[in-house]
Amino acid sequence: MFQQSWGGWTLDYDNTAYLMYHTGERWNPYDSDKDLDALLESQRPMIDVDAREKVLQEIAHYAADRALEMPLYNLNALYGVNKRVKNFIAPPDSRMRLNEVEVE
Secondary structure, three states: OOOOOOOOOOOOHHHHHHHHHOOOOOOOOOOOOHHHHHHHHHHOOOOOHHHHHHHHHHHHHHHHHOOOOOOOOOOOOOOOOOOOEEOOOOOOOOOOOOOOOEEO
């Protein structure tokens, strides 16, 4: 058992999915899966964003259907921000970007 989260430094699901599910990759704790390898490889060179997202969604469903990941809990972040704080955008990950934030 291990704790994992996806996103990495690129905020691109391919980054995590490829490293975790492709045969021979360092973070792949699973056996080889030719179908999953083919899906992962097919989307990497794509430049059509919609087509690539469709394949990445298929990869996510493929992994979920085979229970490669079993979420045991969900972490939700709640932000309490003073009304004097302007331009704060709550991040979708754990990285705070405060370079545009102002306090009046």
